[in-house]
Amino acid sequence: MGKRAVAAAFARDDSADFAEVATRYRPQIFRFLLASLRDPDAAETLTQDCLLKAHRNWASFRGESSVMTWLLRIAINLQKDHWRSRRLQFWKLTATNSVDAQDASQWLPSGESSPEQQVMAKDQVRLVWKVVKGLSDRQRTVFLLRHVEEMEIHEIASTIGLSEGTVKAHLSRAMVRVRAELGGKR
Template structure:
């Protein structure tokens, strides 16, 4: 296939407008920080703009952008900067963790589900997000993540099981708290 070429900056701006929210969601599932998400989102579109001529159209442009976003997010998570921030946050988490149980009880179903998904290990979280929220099929996910199709299917099944078990556990806690009051 021939490389994709935006005819002008307005055409690229339209690509950004169409996919920026999807890219933000994907990045947030990795970094769990709004400021970092915005920075990485800018990097993704800057990289896409610079490399648009190399996009051959073997996949949808959305798939290509998601792949760039995942790679940028994973690079950030490997960086020394992220690791330093994570250690600092561990010190602060102790006071926050006491509030977590109450937050879970007070939240509605969607918020609980989102929290459970965000707490999954990345390898499970990414397949859930790509499959259910980005509505990509397992073949597309396999291509984006550069992993075997059967690995995608296994991770999808395990992540569903983890989400179900964690939601069941939250339901049991909620029932126990209601009986106690």
């Protein structure tokens, strides 16, 4: 009997103890979230949220995928929500702590760049575009969609018809090359 058949039978068995599922898969979910978030507290919280959500929806699990795949999908969705929430919190905090531009102009030094800084910035941008131009077509496309269009990995994958893993690989290679050409500077 294959994994899916076992999962489907397990899911259909109303007497199946969800605690067994939680005990069995919790370490893998936590490891995934910890690797993704690099924050043990957030990973622990999202692991608990994942298992709670799975428990609430256990009766509706259809067994079309393995239990682990189903749990990871829940974890990935929670992770995306977490990142969206963090970005939103950043902008809320920024808006709350922002200073009116009119007030700031009276006590801040001029925000204009010196001629030297402007030349250095233009040279840096020119170098980045030169490196990007030398990337492979896929790497360049992924790089531009991510950093110019500010698209999420899943959006890029959907847009250009590649898997998310392939998009991440191309983006990683592009970033390594750009950083190497810039001398390791961002």
